[in-house]
Amino acid sequence: MAGGKGALLYFIDGNNYQPLCKPKKTGGRINSIATLCERAQLDLGDYSLTFSTAITMGQNYVEVYDMSSYNVSMKITRKRAVRCISYHPSLPIMAIGDGSNEIIIVDLVGERRIASFFVNGRVNTIEFSPFGDFIVVGSDDCIFTIHEVTTFKVIQEIPAKGFAMSVAFSGTSGQYLALGHANGETDIIQLGPLLSIDYISLTDLHALPSWAFEEAIYRSPQGPSFLQRCMFEGSKESLMCAAMVLKQAPNSVLTFDRTTGK
Numbered sequence: 001m002a003g004g005k006g007a008l009l010y011f012i013d014g015n016n017y018q019p020l021c022k023p024k025k026t027g028g029r030i031n032s033i034a035t036l037c038e039r040a041q042l043d044l045g046d047y048s049l050t051f052s053t054a055i056t057m058g059q060n061y062v063e064v065y066d067m068s069s070y071n072v073s074m075k076i077t078r079k080r081a082v083r084c085i086s087y088h089p090s091l092p093i094m095a096i097g098d099g100s101n102e103i104i105i106v107d108l109v110g111e112r113r114i115a116s117f118f119v120n121g122r123v124n125t126i127e128f129s130p131f132g133d134f135i136v137v138g139s140d141d142c143i144f145t146i147h148e149v150t151t152f153k154v155i156q157e158i159p160a161k162g163f164a165m166s167v168a169f170s171g172t173s174g175q176y177l178a179l180g181h182a183n184g185e186t187d188i189i190q191l192g193p194l195l196s197i198d199y200i201s202l203t204d205l206h207a208l209p210s211w212a213f214e215e216a217i218y219r220s221p222q223g224p225s226f227l228q229r230c231m232f233e234g235s236k237e238s239l240m241c242a243a244m245v246l247k248q249a250p251n252s253v254l255t256f257d258r259t260t261g262k
Contacts, residue, residue, distance in 0.1 A: 001053060003030030009055060011070050021070045028057035032084065036108075039090045044109075051108040054094065056082045062096060064108070076106060086126045086135070095135060097123025103137060117152040119145060125166045130174040138164030144179055161185055227252055 002010045008023035009030060036052040049067040051074065056062055062082050066073040080099035087094055092108045099122045105115040121141030128135050128149075135152075138144045144158040144167060162182030170176035179187045230242035245252050 001033050001035075001055075003033065003055070007057070009033075009065075011067075024065075024070060024072075026055065026057055026063060027059050027061070031056045031058055034085050034087050034094075036087050036092065037089050040088070040092050043090075044092060047109075048092065051092065054085055054087075056085055058082075060098070062094075074111065078102075078104070083123050084125050086128055088128050089130055089132045091132065095126050095128065097126045097137065097139075099123070101139070103135075115152065117147065121163075124164060125180075127167050127169060129169050130172050136167045136169075136177065138167050138179070140164075158189070 002012060003026075004010055004023065007026045007028050007030065009026050010023050011020040012018070013020055033053065033055050035054075036048055041048040041052060046068070051064045052067050053065040054062050055065070058081055060079065060081050061075045061077040062085055063072050064074045064076065065071065076094075076096060078096065078098040078100070079102075082096055082098050084097045085094055093114075094106045094108060095103055096106060097103045101118050101121060101123065103117055103119070103123060103126060104113050106112070107114045119137050119139045119141065120143070121139035123137060123139050125138040126135060133149055134155075135147050135149055136144060137147065138160065140163050142160045142163060144160055144164045145154045146156040146158075147154055158177075158179065160179070160181050164179070165182050166178075166180035168178045170178070175191060177189050177191055179189065181187070226245060227242050230238040
């Protein structure tokens with residue numbers, strides 16, 4: 001997909017680079033294009049085509065396209081202009097940020113809002129982590145905030161140089177975060193194990209520094225422990241990870257309160 005002059009959206013064949021249909025007239029100049037991830041498309045089959053592409057145009061709505069007909073299948077409206085969108089990395093879910101400082105989470109299958117939360121400035125950029133357990137928001141309050149997807153509570157703040165303009169996780173590991181600032185600078189930072197057990201190796205936990213070990217194994221009362229998250233997921237792989245952690249750190253059955261040290 002590509003945005004062109006005259007508020008037109010082009011659908012181009014990736015093999016021969018020929019148009020798949022006539023350009024589609026949109027509601028305004030196209031600011032961004034997002035697509036549903038391959039994993040979700042495989043899980044949902046052909047049904048995913050009805051909402052697999054979305055665009056923003058500086059209007060107070062998102063246009064979602066049906067890739068089987070190349071027509072608009074739904075419009076998601078907001079109170080203020082939509083400034084950014086992000087598809088979940090494995091589920092048919094979209095995050096939408098707007099000029100009213102709000103981020104809403106939309107279930108595209110059920111066509112309903114399932115959650116929302118606010119930041120302290122107009123939302124310029126949002127992105128899910130590769131595992132979908134965190135979402136980063138950059139806004140006009142000059143801060144990048146990292147939120148847990150379950151509670152949407154802020155677990156880390158990263159100061160921006162001016163407005164926080166753009167953000168992207170690295171590859172499939174999400175171990176690095178690229179941040180774009182309003183002053184034109186870009187930073188790439190390495191994320192610590194505080195963010196997710198998925199970002200570290202479980203083969204030898206004791207090889208980690210003591211502080212990193214505690215942060216990786218224990219969680220504060222504001223969130224479930226690693227073992228609890230494994231049990232919630234319930235897959236064979238997650239239970240194998242839980243067994244590995246229990247073998248190396250039997251005390252991981254406890255939840256460590258960082259505020260009291262107990």
